[in-house]
Amino acid sequence: MNDDIKQEKMKHEMMRGILTIKSKTFLSPHYISVVLEGEDLKNFKNAEIGDNNKLLVPVKGSKKVIFPITGVPQDETAVTVMRTYTLRNLDLEKQEMTIEFVAHGEEGPASAWAISSEIGDQLGVMMKKKDKKIFQPADWYLFAGDHTALPVISVLLESMQENAIGEALIEVRGAEDMIELKHPAGVNVVWLFNATPGIGSALPELFRWAKIPSQGTRFIFAAAESRAITEIQDFLKTLPALSRNEWKAYSYWKLGQSAHE
Ligand SMILES: Cc1cc2nc3c(=O)[nH]c(=O)nc-3n(C[C@H](O)[C@H](O)[C@H](O)COP(=O)(O)OP(=O)(O)OC[C@H]3O[C@@H](n4cnc5c(N)ncnc54)[C@H](O)[C@@H]3O)c2cc1C
Numbered sequence: 001m002n003d004d005i006k007q008e009k010m011k012h013e014m015m016r017g018i019l020t021i022k023s024k025t026f027l028s029p030h031y032i033s034v035v036l037e038g039e040d041l042k043n044f045k046n047a048e049i050g051d052n053n054k055l056l057v058p059v060k061g062s063k064k065v066i067f068p069i070t071g072v073p074q075d076e077t078a079v080t081v082m083r084t085y086t087l088r089n090l091d092l093e094k095q096e097m098t099i100e101f102v103a104h105g106e107e108g109p110a111s112a113w114a115i116s117s118e119i120g121d122q123l124g125v126m127m128k129k130k131d132k133k134i135f136q137p138a139d140w141y142l143f144a145g146d147h148t149a150l151p152v153i154s155v156l157l158e159s160m161q162e163n164a165i166g167e168a169l170i171e172v173r174g175a176e177d178m179i180e181l182k183h184p185a186g187v188n189v190v191w192l193f194n195a196t197p198g199i200g201s202a203l204p205e206l207f208r209w210a211k212i213p214s215q216g217t218r219f220i221f222a223a224a225e226s227r228a229i230t231e232i233q234d235f236l237k238t239l240p241a242l243s244r245n246e247w248k249a250y251s252y253w254k255l256g257q258s259a260h261e
Pocket residue numbers: 052083084085086087100101102103104107108109110111112147148149151152197198251252253254255256257258259260
């Protein structure tokens with residue numbers, strides 16, 4: 001196989017494995033860090049921290065992960081569901097992969113699993129190698145997100161140069177969910193509180209007040225509940241001075257809807 005074909009194949013390669021819980025920590029009342037380990041970690045050597053993955057989460061009292069077969073829909077009796085999360089950290093030397101889960105209650109299988117899972121429990125992980133890096137170097141940054149975006153925003157903040165400047169707006173349930181973040185001194189981190197996630201987010205309004213510099217390059221990243229993101233996208237599209245490649249805004253979940261894959 002020639003090098004071009006090899007590289008093209010690698011780009012879209014599916015990395016997957018069944019990992020087990022090495023440790024689990026409540027970083028705050030609604031935010032759980034799960035560190036995974038296992039033989040299959042070697043399959044993720046090409047994974048990028050901050051990229052999203054597909055988790056296969058055991059449900060209905062099952063502890064076992066079974067990978068779906070391509071083209072065969074999962075039926076009602078399936079004992080795993082698939083959900084999208086962020087690769088928060090990967091340390092192949094220490095043999096650790098970290099995923100951070102919002103504990104939003106028992107009605108979501110992924111949230112329920114994160115709350116009740118124990119050391120040694122299995123989780124399936126699938127990731128594709130992406131062409132584009134999530135972080136985009138710029139002269140000024142604005143990151144905004146609700147609790148589900150905290151993992152990716154944490155990665156973005158950790159990817160910045162020490163002299164970077166900008167703002168990070170992070171919405172969590174309450175002051176008890178604020179956590180220590182590593183970020184450059186020139187990036188102002190603002191915590192917002194919303195006791196009803198998905199309803200009445202202040203993020204779209206704060207976007208309207210953000211002082212986006214008119215000079216230099218900008219990188220804006222937003223991820224949150226669908227309705228807030230639609231408002232943010234609509235607003236950003238009205239800014240003629242901002243070019244389309246300077247912002248990304250993603251819906252991470254939808255209020256009242258299960259994230260069926
Ligand atoms: C690219 C991408 C990356 C993501 N990364 C992360 C991550 O690293 N960590 C993380 O926690 N989430 C992340 N999410 C969001 C996560 O996929 C959703 O929150 C997902 O719905 C959770 O699945 P579940 O099984 O817990 O709930 P579901 O079965 O999908 O939903 C059940 C119910 O819970 C509600 N619900 C779902 N999420 C929340 C929430 N956060 N707060 C309140 N109600 C909710 C739904 O509206 C629905 O009514 C990411 C999403 C995307 C698209």
